[in-house]
Amino acid sequence: MAFEQLKAGIALILEEIEKRPDDRHILQEQLREKIAEFRAMGLPVPEDILRLEEQLGDDDADDIYDNMPV
Structure with missing residues (x-):
């Protein structure tokens, strides 16, 4: 039961x-x-959740360079 409750909580967060999207962080x-x-x-931890968390982290790393002058 706990597993399903956690997955449901994650679904709500997603x-x-x-x-x-502005509150993504x-x-x-x-x-x-x-x-x-x-x-x-x-x-x-479901693999798809781990991949998503990693992808969100990668997006954060890219955000560092958004305001850098070229």
Whole structure:
């Protein structure tokens, strides 16, 4: 049951990321907290969730260069 509740919580966070892209950084932290809950309970973290979290992190790395003068 806990596994399904965590997955449902992640689904809600993903919906919010789509609706509020400007708040993505805040929501990404919530996603990391959910992933930590999976691990704390000894549950496997779904691969698609891990890939998404990595992709969001990569997007953050790209954001560093958005305002750099060329």
